Amino acid sequence: MALMQVFSMNDIRPLRESDKEDIIEIARHIWEGHDYVPYFFDAWMKDMDSHPVGIEYNGHIIALANLRVIDDGRTGWMEALRVHPSHRGKGLAAALTKHVVQLAESIPVERIRYTTAVGNETSLHLAKTVGMKRKFNLAVHWQENPAEISWRSLGQPLLEVTAPDVYHDLIDAKLLPFNIIIYDWKALDATPEGLSKVGSIAQFWVQKQVDKITSFSLGYARDGKSGLEWGFTIYAKDAAGFLNHLSHHVDLASETGCTTIFGAFETDYLETLYSLDWVKLDEDEDEEMALTLLERVL
Secondary structure (H helix, E strand, O other), rough: OHHHHOOOOOHHEEEEHHHHEEEHHHHHHOHEEEEEEHHHHHHHHHHEEEEEEEEEEOOOOEEEEEEEEHHHHEEEEEEEEEOOHHOOOOOHHHHHHHHHHHHHOOOOOOOOEEEEEEEOOOHHHOOOOOOOOOEEEEEEEEEEEEEHOOOOOOOOOEEOOOOHHHHHHHHHHHOHHHHOOOOOEEEOOHHHHHHHHOOOEEEEEEEEEEOEEEEEEEEEEEEEEEEEEEEEEEEEOHHHHHHHHHOOOOOOHHHHOOOOOEEEOOOOHHHHHOOOOOOOOOOOOHHHHHEEEEEEEE
16 A cells, blocks of 8 residues: 555654654765754754654654744744655655644744745745745855865955844844845844844854945854855845955855855845856756745744
């Protein structure tokens, strides 16, 4: 009998610590074995704001997802939707997505959100089935060997700032779409608490003119697929500001020994990026390598 004939919503349950080996097995097939989920599993088990669930079949977890409550209880962040390759195409991702939305409604939170790649049609279809809509897009660029990039922008130097110092000026600058800050494919409301949370992971830099912020970026080093990776997000009012921040992050990636850079920025600066001689592009990168934030108000 096929799996879809015996599957029911009763097979979805909260994950347990004893499920870790099954989670590791699923992750082994994600991103060539570089999935982040095994590294976060233990934290989910201890976090009162995380609600990881899975589908059990024949005594094993074959699919999972997590709902994490953020933004001081206002947002249900949907993440880590995974299905074992042996069980894909059977509606499990759709069932988990529907269950997680129902869980968010029962908590309750004000809205649900997640990010996905602009070209991920399967993920976008799942979002549509539960009433989620695109809120905004950011372009994304990934490139290896930042130490080999000799280009540098000679514009105005950047100032490093802290979350408490930058909050009011950053909001006044109106650089962040919907006052949401993006970092590492995640999103938080740019409240003092949200900025402090991001600031515990990343460093912040700004440019100012007449004491007004004209550009802002954040950056952080993390373990990537092929070594240490420098991630960053840039928000700027003009191309010069974008280039100054981009140059700064290329420098930092090189100085910290990162093997790749991975950055998000406004789509208006794609043409500016592509004009740089050192930028290496894959054929459809402008379409595939972009993220979209999805949201549904509950």
